Amino acid sequence: MSCSAQFWRDPHLPYVESRRACDSRANYKAHSHPTLSIGAVDHGTSLFSGAAEGPTLIRSGSLVWVPAGCVHACNPRPGEAWSYQMLHLDADWVEAICRERSPGPGALRDQVLLSDDPDHYQRFCQLNALLFSNASWQDKDEALIEFVGDFSSPGQPAIALAADPARASAGVQRVIALLQHQPQAVNTLQSLAHLAGMSRYQLIRAFRAATGMTPHAYQLNQRVIQARACLQVGEPAAALAQRLGFADQAHFQRVFKAHVGVTPGRYRNA
Numbered sequence: 001m002s003c004s005a006q007f008w009r010d011p012h013l014p015y016v017e018s019r020r021a022c023d024s025r026a027n028y029k030a031h032s033h034p035t036l037s038i039g040a041v042d043h044g045t046s047l048f049s050g051a052a053e054g055p056t057l058i059r060s061g062s063l064v065w066v067p068a069g070c071v072h073a074c075n076p077r078p079g080e081a082w083s084y085q086m087l088h089l090d091a092d093w094v095e096a097i098c099r100e101r102s103p104g105p106g107a108l109r110d111q112v113l114l115s116d117d118p119d120h121y122q123r124f125c126q127l128n129a130l131l132f133s134n135a136s137w138q139d140k141d142e143a144l145i146e147f148v149g150d151f152s153s154p155g156q157p158a159i160a161l162a163a164d165p166a167r168a169s170a171g172v173q174r175v176i177a178l179l180q181h182q183p184q185a186v187n188t189l190q191s192l193a194h195l196a197g198m199s200r201y202q203l204i205r206a207f208r209a210a211t212g213m214t215p216h217a218y219q220l221n222q223r224v225i226q227a228r229a230c231l232q233v234g235e236p237a238a239a240l241a242q243r244l245g246f247a248d249q250a251h252f253q254r255v256f257k258a259h260v261g262v263t264p265g266r267y268r269n270a
Contacts, residue, residue: 005262007270009232012137015090016144017232018128022083026261027075030213031221035088037066039074040124044082049073050212051112052160058114061121064159065113065151067091071163071212072112085128094148101149112159123147163212171196172206175215183222184245189215224259227252228267237264 005021047055050072068091076082127147193203223244241252256264
């Protein structure tokens with residue numbers, strides 16, 4: 001049986017979005033989220049890209065916790081389909097819950113964590129089933145708080161990442177800040193290199209080492225992040241393409257689907 005991707009959102013709980021898909025063959029470009037993302041593989045296998053040692057196999061019944069800003073992609077193996085669930089949680093909200101559980105600095109880990117614990121997987125499935133149900137938003141809020149608060153990161157295996165933000169020089173940090181605050185602006189690679197104080201080749205290499213992306217891919221990802229936020233509050237997709245700096249509506253559609261797996265219109269109406 002095949003089914004399309006489904007999304008769940010609730011205006012009472014603006015800090016969370018969930019999706020689920022089965023028998024999916026969609027492939028995503030490397031991307032990042034401003035949220036903590038928790039993914040579960042229900043059937044099949046997934047290849048997690050972005051790890052220092054190359055693609056990491058994630059099997060059915062596993063959970064992966066991906067911190068905000070981590071460049072990654074989870075895709076089925078070539079020629080295969082997989083079923084999965086994905087929860088996106090506001091990073092500040094998660095940090096607050098972790099501090100309620102264990103006051104003090106460093107409550108939110110910045111590593112990718114992989115869990116093969118069947119209890120973790122079952123609890124995640126129960127939580128997501130509740131989110132997609134007709135239960136009250138208060139019940140869903142309490143379940144989310146309890147799930148995040150109960151998760152203990154110490155002892156969970158971590159996936160070392162290829163990109164390391166600590167490698168970002170002051171020049172690369174200036175470029176990152178510009179692309180985050182003005183993703184819609186038209187910037188040539190030469191102008192970005194001048195801002196960084198290095199050659200174009202040096203910028204590409206240094207930027208990828210720090211972020212996992214080239215400057216152009218990073219800018220497109222920032223535009224998609226903004227587009228998702230605007231679509232969630234009901235802004236028409238047609239109005240976003242020009243405002244966010246895409247060449248045209250078709251370009252916006254292609255980039256958005258490559259990052260999110262569905263078209264902007266379908267995402268907005270989910």
